[in-house]
Amino acid sequence: MGNSNINFLAEELLEIQEKGLFRQFKTIQSHSGEWITLGGNKLLNLCSNNYLGLANDPRVKEAAAAALEVYGFGATASRLIVGNYELYDQLEKEIALFKGTEGALVFNSGYAANLGVIPVLVGREDIVISDKLNHASIVDGIILSRAEHRRYKHRDLVSLENILKNCGMYRRKLIITDTVFSMDGDLAPLKEIVQLKEQYGALLMVDEAHGGGVFGSSGRGLAEAAGVSEAIDINMGTSVRPLAEPGPM
Secondary structure, eight states: OOOGGGHHHHHHHHHHHHTTOOOOOOOEEEEETTEEEETTEEEEOOSOSOTTOGGGOHHHHHHHHHHHHHHOSSOSSOHHHHOOOHHHHHHHHHHHHHHTOSOOOOOSSHHHHHHHHHHHHOOTTOEEEEETTOOHHHHHHHHHHTOEEEEEOTTOHHHHHHHHHTOTTSSOEEEEEESBOTTTOOBOOHHHHHHHHHHTTOEEEEEOTTTTTTSSTTSOOHHHHTTOGGGOSEEEOSOOOOSSOOOOO
């Protein structure tokens, strides 16, 4: 007999199965970059975030193995408790230099970065104005911040401005947008968003998770390609530097 207090889980799982939405893990037997072996079949992997192939680049693997020999596996505790490893300092300085920012902070994932950064910037007295198709990690970060959350229509500058016009009662205004939207692959109108954020005295945070290493003459992202890097207040990204310098886009 199971716990009757959680019987609802079985009912909800059954409902999900009936809708054809039940998902299960698939075990990968092997992988080498873009190719994986699944169920004995060799398949081209088109759902990975490893766009630039860095996870399987020999230079990345060799550097990781060398670091493992020196530092062991894992940080053993948070950086504020156990201390900050020199590797973090080096990496954050390199990121800041590459991005042209005054500083950088490394998180273990893009999701963790959005959850960690947004609640630090805004709180109960503030408002976050977010593109309707922003990534789920941005939405969760906004919820965690407890700030007022307003969504503007996807890439719609009129919708964005209408919200900005009517949020003078808030202490702080933060606009957040993906630069390259993960599901549709379209681009945020960054130049126009920068103009609006300056006109209405807002902060602007961009998520370059899908633009870093791809857009811009140096691979710094869509903000670089649009010529507005210096106007971005907070730039989140998951690519540091392309191993080969990309051409102009």
